[in-house]
Amino acid sequence: MKRIDHTWPDQLYKTLKDAGVRQVGYVPDAGHKRLIELCLADKDMRAVVLSTEAEGMGLAAGAWLGGQRSALLMQSSGVGNCINQLGTVRECRFPLLMLVTMRGQKGEFNPWQVPMGQATPAVLEAMGVVVDEANTAEEIVPAVDAAARIAFGSYQAAAVLISQAVIGIKSFQDQAAR
Amino acid sequence: MKTVLRRRKVVEILLENRKDLLVVAGLGSTAWDITAAGDSPLNFPLWGAMGNAAMFGLGLALAQPKRRVLVLTGDGEMLMGMGSLATIGVQKPRNLSVVVIDNERYGETGMQATHTAAGVDLAKVAQGCGFKVARRIRIATQLVALRAAIHRSSGPLFAQVKVVAEKIPLVLPPRDGGLLKARFRRALLGEGADLD
Numbered sequence: 001m002k003r004i005d006h007t008w009p010d011q012l013y014k015t016l017k018d019a020g021v022r023q024v025g026y027v028p029d030a031g032h033k034r035l036i037e038l039c040l041a042d043k044d045m046r047a048v049v050l051s052t053e054a055e056g057m058g059l060a061a062g063a064w065l066g067g068q069r070s071a072l073l074m075q076s077s078g079v080g081n082c083i084n085q086l087g088t089v090r091e092c093r094f095p096l097l098m099l100v101t102m103r104g105q106k107g108e109f110n111p112w113q114v115p116m117g118q119a120t121p122a123v124l125e126a127m128g129v130v131v132d133e134a135n136t137a138e139e140i141v142p143a144v145d146a147a148a149r150i151a152f153g154s155y156q157a158a159a160v161l162i163s164q165a166v167i168g169i170k171s172f173q174d175q176a177a178r
Numbered sequence: 179m180k181t182v183l184r185r186r187k188v189v190e191i192l193l194e195n196r197k198d199l200l201v202v203a204g205l206g207s208t209a210w211d212i213t214a215a216g217d218s219p220l221n222f223p224l225w226g227a228m229g230n231a232a233m234f235g236l237g238l239a240l241a242q243p244k245r246r247v248l249v250l251t252g253d254g255e256m257l258m259g260m261g262s263l264a265t266i267g268v269q270k271p272r273n274l275s276v277v278v279i280d281n282e283r284y285g286e287t288g289m290q291a292t293h294t295a296a297g298v299d300l301a302k303v304a305q306g307c308g309f310k311v312a313r314r315i316r317i318a319t320q321l322v323a324l325r326a327a328i329h330r331s332s333g334p335l336f337a338q339v340k341v342v343a344e345k346i347p348l349v350l351p352p353r354d355g356g357l358l359k360a361r362f363r364r365a366l367l368g369e370g371a372d373l374d
Contacts, residue, residue: 022241059237
């Protein structure tokens with residue numbers, strides 16, 4: 001079995017730093033745990049815990065109005081909370097960099113996660129977001145680097161969907177058995 | 179206590195001698211209010227994004243810690259984004275004020291009653307979320323003190339200003355989002371922002 005490279009969150013953090021990201025809004029996901037910790041520990045970054053992902057669009061837009069770049073971390077279920085706010089991002093052409101860890105995808109055990117997970121790429125594309133998918137750990141950093149360039153260089157909303165194959169499948173049976 | 183304050187006058191007083199105050203206004207009546215007080219490139223009136231005005235203010239206040247940031251919004255708009263008060267309470271930006279012009283109505287859609295008409299107390303919500311100052315304002319003499327606090331106090335500051343429910347003429351700001359963004363950034367950050 002191929003080993004998954006577990007250092008990608010550290011590399012991703014460096015990618016965000018290199019892109020000049022100063023504010024990081026997040027609603028936690030297990031897949032973003034390490035990256036959130038790195039951002040919280042960074043005195044030159046402001047990691048902002050959000051009560052809903054929709055707040056992240058406002059945070060990112062306000063940051064850009066004030067001259068700062070930002071990124072948003074969320075799980076795919078949170079994408080559904082963003083839809084109307086993405087309309088404002090598009091109308092104003094605010095740069096937006098979204099890193100989305102996927103649920104409801106490969107091997108999902110929780111059926112309630114499946115509808116939003118399966119709809120995530122289509123929903124984002126319907127709102128004009130440039131979507132890229134990272135299906136292996138090796139693909140994540142190049143995809144985020146490219147998304148940051150199109151977001152801040154071309155004033156676009158860009159999302160990288162990080163596959164559940166990379167994050168791992170949350171096993172409720174295993175947790176229940178413990 | 180009878181409500182006597184009128185929204186246009188309230189906003190005019192709050193924005194009087196605004197200096198370099200950065201202003202975000204929520205969708206609807208507050209966007210018309212700030213425009214009636216005098217359009218400015220340092221105004222960002224929202225034509226959409228209902229529920230997110232306070233978060234625009236937070237992102238801006240964190241990016242510009244040396245400037246004062248005022249979010250003016252309506253009760254309906256604030257109710258939709260009540261979680262953002264908790265998010266601001268965690269970050270505690272000293273330079274951010276959120277002022278709700280509370281007419282207890284959804285003014286743009288037929289003046290239907292909002293939750294505040296039934297007594298929902300947004301100032302208490304803000305207080306519970308960790309705002310340093312959270313006031314409920316009903317009389318004109320408190321507005322001058324509020325204006326001073328917006329410019330000087332160590333925030334985050336919240337005020338819920340009770341105003342008369344009235345239909346008044348719209349005073350519209352530009353509505354091109356790209357224009358509003360670009361003129362705000364140029365006025366705040368200089369012409370170099372055009373090339374960023």
